[in-house]
Amino acid sequence: MAHGITLYAAIHYGGWAAVVIAVAWTTAVALFVPREYLERVARRIEQRDAPEPAEPDVDHPPAATxxxxxxxxxxxxxxxxxxxxxxxxxxxxxxxxxxxxxxxxxxxxxxxxxxxxxxxxxxxxxxxxxxxxxxxxxxLPIRQPADPAPLKNAEPSTSPNYLP
CATH class of the missing domain: 1.10.10 (Arc Repressor Mutant, subunit A)
Structure with a gap:
């Protein structure tokens, strides 16, 4: 419909009327764009232009082996x-x-x-x-218990695990 009105105005009134109608139509459409859509577009632009983080993110644990x-x-x-x-x-x-x-x-x-x-x-x-x-x-594979840490600087006679 807007194209038809613009074409009629261009033929009947000249080129300037077509430009004015096209700008008015675009402005009217832009005024009724939902705010959520505009915010989503703004986030995409900000993410695209955001610099890469210099330090690794401390919130994420390291990848599992x-x-x-x-x-x-x-x-x-x-x-x-x-x-x-x-x-x-x-x-x-x-x-x-x-x-x-x-x-x-x-x-x-x-x-x-x-x-x-x-x-x-x-x-x-x-x-x-x-x-x-x-x-x-x-x-299923049998789960192997973790090896206990060896006692350091423990004499066999003083170790609680030592049995003579």
Missing amino acids: PEEVSAATIDWIRSRIADSNGVHLSDLLAHAHAHGLQTDLDVGAFRAVLEGWGIPVRQQLKVGGRNRPGIHRID
């Missing part, structure tokens, strides 16, 4: 198994998806990731009356 990720995954699987004999991969993946984790994986890719971490997956595991791919509790 692969061993820590593997141990945490095994602990998570143990917690999902609870008192059962095992857990199906689809149930594990559904739990992960419910918490916003591994959302880009399907069951096959999830199985490959777990096997890559050394977690054996059985082709068929009966849990809750259903037989599907899963992880049996006895297949």
